[in-house]
Amino acid sequence: MRKTTIIEIEKISPKKAVLIEGLPGLGLVGKIASEFLIKQLNARKVAELYSPHFAHYVMVDSEGSLRLLRSEFYYWSNS
Structure with missing residues (x-):
């Protein structure tokens, strides 16, 4: 992968949006909290981001498939 790629799963037009970010840091607290929310x-997954700037390794899922590191974007509206 030579460039950052964003895969848009669903087109949204948020107004007065708030971004909540949960990164996998010490104890995975941010990741666990964002997954709980x-x-x-x-919330609906609306996009995925893949980047050559992420660490150079892959994840192995429960079925044994490999996947690249990615950021996922979710959307929820209270209106």
């Missing part, structure tokens, strides 16, 4: 709010 996504599940509780029933």
